[in-house]
Amino acid sequence: xxxxxxxxxxASLKARASRVAKIAAAHADDVDKAxxxxxxxxxxxxxxxxxxxxxxxxxxxxxxxxxxxxxVCTILGQACAASAMIFAMHQxxxxxxxxxxxxxxxxxxxxxxxCSEQLLLxxxxxxxxxxxxxxNSICAIDIDGETCRLEKDATVISYGSYADAILITSRAxxxxxxSDQVMTxxxxxxxxxxxxxxxxxMGMRGTCSDGFLFKGEAPAVQILPKPFAEIAAQSMLxxxxxxxxxxxxxxxxxxxxxxxxxxxxxxxxxxxxQPPGLVQLAEMSSQLQVIRSNILHGLNxxxxxxxxxxRLSSMGFAVAMNNVKIASSEMILPVINQALRICGIMGYKNxxxxxxxxxxxxxxxxxxMISNDRILGNTATMLLVQKQETGLLG
Numbered sequence: 461x462x463x464x465x466x467x468x469x470x471a472s473l474k475a476r477a478s479r480v481a482k483i484a485a486a487h488a489d490d491v492d493k494a495x496x497x498x499x500x501x502x503x504x505x506x507x508x509x510x511x512x513x514x515x516x517x518x519x520x521x522x523x524x525x526x527x528x529x530x531x532v533c534t535i536l537g538q539a540c541a542a543s544a545m546i547f548a549m550h551q552x553x554x555x556x557x558x559x560x561x562x563x564x565x566x567x568x569x570x571x572x573x574x575c576s577e578q579l580l581l582x583x584x585x586x587x588x589x590x591x592x593x594x595x596n597s598i599c600a601i602d603i604d605g606e607t608c609r610l611e612k613d614a615t616v617i618s619y620g621s622y623a624d625a626i627l628i629t630s631r632a633x634x635x636x637x638x639s640d641q642v643m644t645x646x647x648x649x650x651x652x653x654x655x656x657x658x659x660x661x662m663g664m665r666g667t668c669s670d671g672f673l674f675k676g677e678a679p680a681v682q683i684l685p686k687p688f689a690e691i692a693a694q695s696m697l698x699x700x701x702x703x704x705x706x707x708x709x710x711x712x713x714x715x716x717x718x719x720x721x722x723x724x725x726x727x728x729x730x731x732x733x734q735p736p737g738l739v740q741l742a743e744m745s746s747q748l749q750v751i752r753s754n755i756l757h758g759l760n761x762x763x764x765x766x767x768x769x770x771r772l773s774s775m776g777f778a779v780a781m782n783n784v785k786i787a788s789s790e791m792i793l794p795v796i797n798q799a800l801r802i803c804g805i806m807g808y809k810n811x812x813x814x815x816x817x818x819x820x821x822x823x824x825x826x827x828x829m830i831s832n833d834r835i836l837g838n839t840a841t842m843l844l845v846q847k848q849e850t851g852l853l854g
Contacts, residue, residue: 473513473524473528473531473532474531474535476508476509476510477508477510477531477532477535477536478535479504479508480501480504480505480508480510480535480536480539480543481535481536481538481539481540482539483500483501483504484498484500484501484504484536484539484540484543484544485538485539485540486500487500487501487540488539488540488541488542488543488818489810489811489818491540491542491543491665491666492542492663492665492666492818492821492822495659495660495661495665495666495668496666496668497619497621497622497666497668498540498542498543498546498666499622501536501539501540501543501546502543502546502580502622505543505547505578506578506580509575509578510532510547511550511574511575511578511579511580512554512571512574512575512578513528513529513532514526514529514551514554514555514558515554515557515558515571515574515575516558516562516571519562519568519571519572519575520571520572520575520576521571521574521575525763526555526698526699526702526703526759526762526763527759527760527763529551529703530702530703530705530706530755530759531706532547533547533548533551533703533704533706533707533710534706534707534709534710534713535710536707536710537706537707537708537709537710537711537713537714538710538711538713538714538717539710539714540666541663541664541707541710541711541818541819541822541823542664542665542666542667542822543666544707544710545664545667545704545707546580546618546619546666546667548703548704548706548707549581549582549583549618549619549667550580550581550582551699551703552583552696552699552700552703553581553582553583553627554571554574554581555695555696555699556627556643556684556691556695556696557570557571557574557645557684558571558695559691559694559695560684560685560686560690560691560694560695561684561685563685564681564684564685565681566679566681566682567645567682567684567685570625570645570682577624579624579625580619580622580623580624580625581623581624581625581626581627582617582618582619582620582622582623582625582626582627583617583618583626583627583628584612584614584616584617584618584620584626584627584628584629584674585628585629586614586615586616587599587612587613587614587615588613588614588615589613590638592830592831592834593834594629594692594696594830595639595641595688595689595692596638596639596641597629597630597631597638597641598613598631598638599611599612599613599630599631600630600631600632600633600634600636601630601631601632601633601642601644601683602633602634603633603680603683605680606679606680606681607677607678607679607680608644608677608678608679608680608682608683609676609677610628610630610644610646610674610675610676610677611673611674611675611676612628612630612673612674613656613671613673613674614628614671614672614673614674615656615657615671616657616659616669616670616671617653617669617670617671617672617674618667618669619667619668619669620653620668620669620670620672621653621668621670622668623648624647624648625645625646625647625648626645626646626651626674626676627643627644627645627646628643628644628646628674628676629641629642629643629688630642630644632687639689640687640689641687641688641689642683642684642687642688643683643684643688643691644676644678644682644683644684645678645682645684646674646676646678646682647678647682650676650677650678651674651675651676651677651678652674652675652676653672653673653674654672654673654675655670655671655672656670656671656672656673657670657671657672658670658671659671661825662821662824662825663818663820663821663822663823663824663825664822664825690769690773693772693773693778694769694772694773695772697778697781698758698762698772698777698781700785700830701758701781701782701784701785701788702755702758702759702762702781702784704785704788704789704826704829705751705754705755705758705784705785705788705789706755708788708789708792708823708826709748709751709752709755709788709792711792711796711819711822711823712748712751712791712792712795712796712819712823713748714819715795715796715799715800715816715819716741716744716745716748716795716799718799718803718807718813718814718815718816719737719740719741719744719798719799719802719803719807719814720741721813721814722737722802722803722806722807722814723735723736723737723738723741723802736802737801737802740798740801740802741802743798744795744798744799747791747794747795747798748795750791751787751788751791751792751795754784754787754788754791755784755788757784758780758781758784761777761780761781762781765777775842775845775846776846776847776849778838778839778842779839779842779843779846780849782835782836782838782839783839785830785832785835786832786835786836786839788826789826789827789829789832790826790827790832792823792826793820793823793824793826793827796816796819796820796823797820799816799819800816800820803816
C-alpha cells in the first residue's frame, strides 16, 4: 500500500480498518487454503499505522480504547478471521505493556518502537506439560546480573516465525512455584526458534501458530515489572475475551450478510412471494443482536473498571469476562449453521459468493481458545464464593 496515497484518504479508524479488510478479504481464501501467513493484510495494517493505536500519546500511539480496537477486530473478522486474530493477539500483548509497562523506561521505549516501526508482537503462554493453562509455567527464567535467559518448550507461539518480538511467560525463578510467573519481552534478534509442532489445523490456518523450542537471552530490564498474575487479571483476561469475541462476531456478521444476499437474490426471482429462508434470516438477526449486546456490555464493564485495579482483579469481574467469552463463542456457531442452511449447497461449496466453509471452520476455534470447559471450571470455583448478579443495573 502506498503510504502517501493512504494519507490523502479518510483517516478515521473505521476507514483505515476497512481498507485493510478489503485487502485481507481478497487473499482470505488463499490464506486459508494454503495455511499461509496473511502477509498482505499485515502489511496493510502497518501501512495504516494500526499496530500501535492502543499505546498512549506520549509514547507515540493514539491512546485508542479497547472498544475502538474491538471494532477493528470486527471489521477484520468479516474479511479474514486469521488476519483479525493476529491483530487481536498483537493488541492483547500491547495491552499488557500499556497496563503494566508505562512506568518502566525500557518498556516505554519499546512502545515507542512499536509505533514508529509498526512491530508485530507474538505470544508464547502455552507450554509442553501444562496444555493451555496460561496461569502455570514449568520453565523458569534465569536472571544473571543484568541478563536474563529462558528456554521454553512452547507448543504454540502465535505466528512465531513472523513476529518482531515475543512476549513469553515463565516462572519467576528456578525455585518459584508454577503460578509465580513473569512475562518477558524478547526481540527477534534475542532468541532462536526450533520448530517442534506444525500448525496444520481445521480453521484459523493463517495464524501459523507453530510450536517451537524457544531459547532467548536479553537484558533483564525486559521482564515486565509486575507479576504475571496481575497482568493476566488486569489486562490479558478482559482483552483476550473481548477482542476475540469481537472478531468472532465479525465472522458471524459476514455469514449473515451472505445469507441475506442469498435470500434477496431469491426474492428478486419470485417477486410478490416470501422467499425461502426469510424467517430464518430474522432469527439470525435476533441472535446477532444478543451477541453484540453481550460484547458491548463487556466492553463497557471493562472500560469502567480500568482505573480500579482492585475491581479488575476481583472475582466478579473475572466471572463477567469469562461469561462474555463463553456466550460469544457458543452463540456464533448456530448463526453460521443457520446461514449454511439458508444458502444450501451454494454455501457448502467452495468458490461461490455464498461459501461458508471457512467461516464455519474458523468459528470452531472459538470454544477452544481458551477451552470453554476450562473457563467454566474456573468460573464454577469462583461462584462458590461470588454472588451472582440479580439486577439489570448491577
